[in-house]
Amino acid sequence: MSTQKLLEKYSVAGPRYTSYPTAPYFHTGFSEADWAAALDAPSGGRDLSLYAHIPFCDSLCYYCGCNMVATRDYSKAAPYLAALNQEMARAAQWTDPARSVRQLHWGGGTPTYLHPDDIRRLMAMTRRHYNLTADAEISCEVDPRELTRAHLVALRESGFNRVSFGVQDMDPAVQQAVNRIQSEALIQQVLDWSRELGFASINLDLIVGLPKQTVASFNRTLEQVTAWAPDRLAVFGYAHVPWLKKHQNLIHQADLPNAVTRLGLQQAVNESLGAAGYVNIGLDHFARPDDELVRAQQNKTLWRNFQGYTTHKDCDILAFGASSISQTGDVYMQNEKNLKRYQERVAATGFAVERGVKLTRDDQIRRDAITRVMCDLELDFAAFGAQWRIDFSDYFSAALAQLQPLADDGLVEIAADRLSVTPTGRLFLRNIGMCFDAYLQAASASQPRYSRTA
Numbered sequence: 001m002s003t004q005k006l007l008e009k010y011s012v013a014g015p016r017y018t019s020y021p022t023a024p025y026f027h028t029g030f031s032e033a034d035w036a037a038a039l040d041a042p043s044g045g046r047d048l049s050l051y052a053h054i055p056f057c058d059s060l061c062y063y064c065g066c067n068m069v070a071t072r073d074y075s076k077a078a079p080y081l082a083a084l085n086q087e088m089a090r091a092a093q094w095t096d097p098a099r100s101v102r103q104l105h106w107g108g109g110t111p112t113y114l115h116p117d118d119i120r121r122l123m124a125m126t127r128r129h130y131n132l133t134a135d136a137e138i139s140c141e142v143d144p145r146e147l148t149r150a151h152l153v154a155l156r157e158s159g160f161n162r163v164s165f166g167v168q169d170m171d172p173a174v175q176q177a178v179n180r181i182q183s184e185a186l187i188q189q190v191l192d193w194s195r196e197l198g199f200a201s202i203n204l205d206l207i208v209g210l211p212k213q214t215v216a217s218f219n220r221t222l223e224q225v226t227a228w229a230p231d232r233l234a235v236f237g238y239a240h241v242p243w244l245k246k247h248q249n250l251i252h253q254a255d256l257p258n259a260v261t262r263l264g265l266q267q268a269v270n271e272s273l274g275a276a277g278y279v280n281i282g283l284d285h286f287a288r289p290d291d292e293l294v295r296a297q298q299n300k301t302l303w304r305n306f307q308g309y310t311t312h313k314d315c316d317i318l319a320f321g322a323s324s325i326s327q328t329g330d331v332y333m334q335n336e337k338n339l340k341r342y343q344e345r346v347a348a349t350g351f352a353v354e355r356g357v358k359l360t361r362d363d364q365i366r367r368d369a370i371t372r373v374m375c376d377l378e379l380d381f382a383a384f385g386a387q388w389r390i391d392f393s394d395y396f397s398a399a400l401a402q403l404q405p406l407a408d409d410g411l412v413e414i415a416a417d418r419l420s421v422t423p424t425g426r427l428f429l430r431n432i433g434m435c436f437d438a439y440l441q442a443a444s445a446s447q448p449r450y451s452r453t454a
């Protein structure tokens with residue numbers, strides 16, 4: 001079957017598995033006491049990965065799916081930073097101070113909405129509460145618009161060594177349709193500054209499925225983007241969910257690429273980035289062959305969490321700020337999403353737990369299986385079974401039966417002792433992961449809706 005036909009066949013609604021159980025299964029019965037207990041539990045030697053959510057943006061991109069507030073009123077920043085400081089301090093009280101931070105990420109919203117002095121202030125607060133290792137991977141999502149060199153200098157001086165720019169699409173008609181105008185000269189400028197300032201890694205984000213996109217126009221974007229030669233690329237599929245994100249109604253439905261164009265866009269991405277020498281790590285992530293993500297995949301030390309693929313396996317994620325999601329060995333916790341209520345709750349108790357979930361042993365086993373498939377692109381039944389003290393083929397008999405049609409279509413190979421994802425199967429990791437998902441199997445039509453897998 002051609003890749004085009006496979007993309008058509010396997011384009012179904014499905015999760016991205018940045019967590020398992022997935023976020024719709026987090027529940028409000030999870031309390032602040034539960035979160036404190038999770039922080040206080042023995043770490044099992046795991047280090048820390050910190051995340052800070054900066055929810056502010058200067059203007060609204062119509063496709064946005066993030067938890068954000070578009071505002072020009074900078075006076076909102078100071079109380080928010082104070083809440084972040086208080087939340088970090090409270091969590092640090094429950095966390096073993098010997099645990100090191102090996103990774104830190106700021107996302108949003110737009111972290112560089114913060115003025116350079118506030119960037120420095122927030123990082124200084126973080127370092128007061130947590131012990132960042134000298135070689136920590138410290139990254140920031142950056143909106144090229146409104147960015148000054150002084151912002152990047154503040155990031156570098158604060159220890160950031162990675163930046164990720166939202167490029168999305170360079171076509172003027174598409175940019176107009178999504179209210180995000182950024183010229184080639186602007187992107188070139190921010191890349192020049194980043195390289196001059198010595199950021200070790202530059203990632204560019206693109207989006208397929210935006211209004212007014214055509215295969216021809218997106219090929220021009222891909223040509224431009226590969227000429228910029230970023231270290232990594234993430235190419236996300238736009239999820240049009242106006243029933244969840246009201247502002248997406250500003251996008252004219254008629255301007256959205258149809259299913260055939262969308263598949264053509266996906267094909268164009270795979271062909272263009274492949275031809276430019278990028279390796280598809282899995283899902284939407286591409287990296288140069290010498291990138292540490294590619295090396296980690298080869299060494300089977302790649303990991304996957306809310307920030308996507310990472311080389312930092314086995315870190316607990318402590319996430320701060322409105323809507324952010326933390327992860328320990330057997331707990332996920334999401335903070336209050338509403339900015340005002342987040343700040344009020346942190347002022348009252350230091351925490352702002354909205355919901356969470358404590359994983360069962362079955363959850364942990366299935367999460368590990370899904371993660372291994374998505375990161376290693378294979379599963380050794382004996383090794384996995386020994387680790388979890390299960391008979392793999394027996395425990396996952398239903399999953400293996402569900403995987404058989406995917407094997408028939410050449411997406412996976414199932415041998416007596418292992419399951420391997422084929423090169424074509426890399427485009428269908430969500431579909432493969434779904435076979436291991438007990439919640440999905442049990443779900444009825446009324447249960448959570450996910451964006452399409454392709």
Ligand code: SF4
Nearest residue numbers: 057060061064066109
């Ligand atoms: S800059 Fe990012 S977070 Fe802000 S509105 Fe645009 S897409 Fe959303």
